[in-house]
Amino acid sequence: MTVAVLQFGGSNCDRDTVQALADLGIDAELVWHEDGLPADTAGIVVPGGFSYGDYLRAGAMAARSPIMEDVKAAAEDGTPVLGICNGAQIGCEASLTPGAFTTNRSARFQCEHVHVRIENADTPFTRAYDEGEVIELPIAHGEGRFEIDDAELADLEADDRVLFRYCDEDGETSDDANPNGSKHNVAGVLGDHDHVAVLMPHPERVSLADIGPTDGRGVLRGFAD
Amino acid sequence: MTGYTATVTVRLKHGVLDPEAETTQRALERLGFELADLRSADLFELDVDADSAEDARERAEEMTERLLANPTIHDYEVDVEER
Numbered sequence: 001m002t003v004a005v006l007q008f009g010g011s012n013c014d015r016d017t018v019q020a021l022a023d024l025g026i027d028a029e030l031v032w033h034e035d036g037l038p039a040d041t042a043g044i045v046v047p048g049g050f051s052y053g054d055y056l057r058a059g060a061m062a063a064r065s066p067i068m069e070d071v072k073a074a075a076e077d078g079t080p081v082l083g084i085c086n087g088a089q090i091g092c093e094a095s096l097t098p099g100a101f102t103t104n105r106s107a108r109f110q111c112e113h114v115h116v117r118i119e120n121a122d123t124p125f126t127r128a129y130d131e132g133e134v135i136e137l138p139i140a141h142g143e144g145r146f147e148i149d150d151a152e153l154a155d156l157e158a159d160d161r162v163l164f165r166y167c168d169e170d171g172e173t174s175d176d177a178n179p180n181g182s183k184h185n186v187a188g189v190l191g192d193h194d195h196v197a198v199l200m201p202h203p204e205r206v207s208l209a210d211i212g213p214t215d216g217r218g219v220l221r222g223f224a225d
Numbered sequence: 226m227t228g229y230t231a232t233v234t235v236r237l238k239h240g241v242l243d244p245e246a247e248t249t250q251r252a253l254e255r256l257g258f259e260l261a262d263l264r265s266a267d268l269f270e271l272d273v274d275a276d277s278a279e280d281a282r283e284r285a286e287e288m289t290e291r292l293l294a295n296p297t298i299h300d301y302e303v304d305v306e307e308r
Contacts, residue, residue, distance in 0.1 A: 056292070056293070057295060060292065060295070064291070064292060092297070093295065098297075099297060100295050100297040100298050102241075102298055103243075103244050103245055104244065105242065105244055106244065107244035107245050107247070107248045145242070147241060147242075147297065147298050148297060149297070181242060181244075
């Protein structure tokens with residue numbers, strides 16, 4: 001049983017993710033996209049990076065690579081799937097999750113720490129937290145603004161499929177606390193199932209106690225049995 | 226078979242924020258130009274061999290829907306000409 005951390009040309013958070021999972025005692029391995037998913041895949045992370053140089057749109061090329069069909073099939077069969085940053089862009093481009101992540105309101109690449117509020121604590125990736133809890137995670141993206149049709153967003157919210165929202169340290173989802181102009185401060189969403197999620201912030205970068213805070217550990221703990 | 230060029234224009238849907246276009250407009254204004262608005266778009270030229278212009282268009286539309294455009298944020302149009 002292993003968590004497959006996918007590698008595309010240009011992935012660069014893949015090894016960090018494996019290390020963060022290993023620190024939690026979760027078996028994980030790097031999987032080059034052309035090699036396909038291992039037979040004992042028990043979870044899948046689509047990690048951050050700049051797959052295919054962000055050509056066309058961030059995530060557009062990787063989303064159409066053959067391994068993503070296997071990822072979709074595994075997700076349908078109940079395998080937990082988490083997309084982080086570029087992995088979130090890939091997840092939306094592949095229609096694993098709704099909406100799209102596009103150019104930041106600032107039109108700039110932003111690398112900073114932000115606060116996010118847990119909107120739904122009843123998923124594998126958030127059950128370590130309480131609903132309404134505020135955690136601090138880093139972002140590093142140029143195309144992280146969540147865009148979606150207003151009616152679809154209303155459906156998402158009604159179905160409790162918004163997982164994280166950008167907020168201030170007190171949990172208020174103000175415009176000032178919205179780093180990239182995402183609609184309704186959305187930082188992460190669920191797909192059709194509670195075990196399929198994407199988020200733009202990087203939980204794997206705040207998961208090792210040796211190098212600082214560990215606010216992100218609970219997200220990766222979604223892959224523990 | 227005839228050679229056609231399908232020109233695909235992909236643009237953001239009306240109402241979707243375009244920070245790059247806004248930045249470009251501000252840069253033009255800093256240069257002293259006056260303009261009411263600026264919209265940007267991606268343009269792709271696809272050379273295809275097809276039995277008819279309609280066939281070429283259908284194929285270009287399929288390529289656009291599968292990859293070139295993201296239907297969540299984009300509209301697109303296709304123009305086909307013999308090459």
